[in-house]
Amino acid sequence: MSKVPTTVITGFLGAGKTTLIRHLLAHAKGRRLALVINEFGDVGVDGELVKGCNDAACPEEDIVELANGCICCTVADDFLPTMQKLLDRPSPPDHIIIETSGLALPKPLVKAFQWPDIRTRATVDGVVALIDADAVAAGRFATDEAALAAARAADPNLDHDSPLEELFEDQLACADMVVLNKTDLVDAATLARVEAQVDAETRPGVKIVRADHGAVDIAALLGITAAAEDDLDARPSHHEAEGEDHDHDDFDSFVVNGAEAADVDALVSRLGELIAAHDVLRVKGMVAVAGKPVRLVVQAVGPRIQHFYDRGWLAGEARRTQLVVIGQKGLDRAAIEAGLEGVIG
Numbered sequence: 001m002s003k004v005p006t007t008v009i010t011g012f013l014g015a016g017k018t019t020l021i022r023h024l025l026a027h028a029k030g031r032r033l034a035l036v037i038n039e040f041g042d043v044g045v046d047g048e049l050v051k052g053c054n055d056a057a058c059p060e061e062d063i064v065e066l067a068n069g070c071i072c073c074t075v076a077d078d079f080l081p082t083m084q085k086l087l088d089r090p091s092p093p094d095h096i097i098i099e100t101s102g103l104a105l106p107k108p109l110v111k112a113f114q115w116p117d118i119r120t121r122a123t124v125d126g127v128v129a130l131i132d133a134d135a136v137a138a139g140r141f142a143t144d145e146a147a148l149a150a151a152r153a154a155d156p157n158l159d160h161d162s163p164l165e166e167l168f169e170d171q172l173a174c175a176d177m178v179v180l181n182k183t184d185l186v187d188a189a190t191l192a193r194v195e196a197q198v199d200a201e202t203r204p205g206v207k208i209v210r211a212d213h214g215a216v217d218i219a220a221l222l223g224i225t226a227a228a229e230d231d232l233d234a235r236p237s238h239h240e241a242e243g244e245d246h247d248h249d250d251f252d253s254f255v256v257n258g259a260e261a262a263d264v265d266a267l268v269s270r271l272g273e274l275i276a277a278h279d280v281l282r283v284k285g286m287v288a289v290a291g292k293p294v295r296l297v298v299q300a301v302g303p304r305i306q307h308f309y310d311r312g313w314l315a316g317e318a319r320r321t322q323l324v325v326i327g328q329k330g331l332d333r334a335a336i337e338a339g340l341e342g343v344i345g
């Protein structure tokens, strides 16, 4: 019996994983894909966006959402049963795509493919790491040496560098292929610099592909045949070296609930102020706009905010606003909620 190839898509918050998956679905060329989508926040925004594609390559029953935490920490409880269910189907999918949360470490997931019941039926075709070229260029994953020195002075037991940098390095070290995304946001010289930085963190021979909005040839992305579960030792991780399970305790996430936004421009401008003031890493969610029959999707990656109307509110669906906010530990939830109160009702 042939094993079902599985691609693990990793990459920091907002790097473009969902965008790449939407591209894959649109260019599946007859393959039947199943998606496992994992999100850190409590609200399944990515699943909603992918389902919005209505794509024949991936009907809704082939999309499994694992919200509320990182699958790398709940492998036995959530991920393995999900894989078993997909593989037990009378006609299993041609290929399984796993979108990990932006804070997930890919290695524990790949390790799950060594479990006897999975190992005989599925293989990790490849781990693909998405990189936001613009965020790397802005220094988001570089260690702020002054801040690190201050943190170490306050806590001499502090044993790791910036959690963002560690995730960046761990995700790259596990990759079989890197997609250097958001090339539209940086100039050629910056892109070359970022590529060199990324290349320094990857294992020898790992290919780096440049992309704009995740537009990568599906033939290059699927069919790497890496069998990553067989060479885990070649994929070093800070977290194992330090004897820690994960870094999620370094991040905070919460959902801001609201009714309707009266004025979209006011909401976007307030979000921009709050993101800058509190160094928010990621905001995403759906907004009900007063007088509009369609829902507004809001996405922010660092200072960049995008918003668009995706579909009409369905009959029986609550018109409400839900925004997931993610930042580093110590995020001032009360201040952010208070700041949004006036603009999302």
Ligand SMILES: Nc1nc2c(ncn2[C@@H]2O[C@H](COP(=O)(O)OP(=O)(O)OP(=O)(O)O)[C@@H](O)[C@H]2O)c(=O)[nH]1
Residues within 6 Å of the ligand: 011, 012, 013, 014, 015, 016, 017, 018, 019, 020, 046, 101, 102, 181, 182, 183, 184, 185, 211, 212, 213, 214, 282, 284, 299, 300, 301, 306
């Ligand atoms: N300019 C530009 N924006 C992009 C590109 N790729 C994705 N985006 C935008 O970046 C934002 C985040 O993209 P997603 O695909 O949701 O990122 P993600 O990695 O799935 O995010 P998380 O699941 O929260 O970690 C969205 O607003 C996208 O439209 C790109 O190549 N260029």
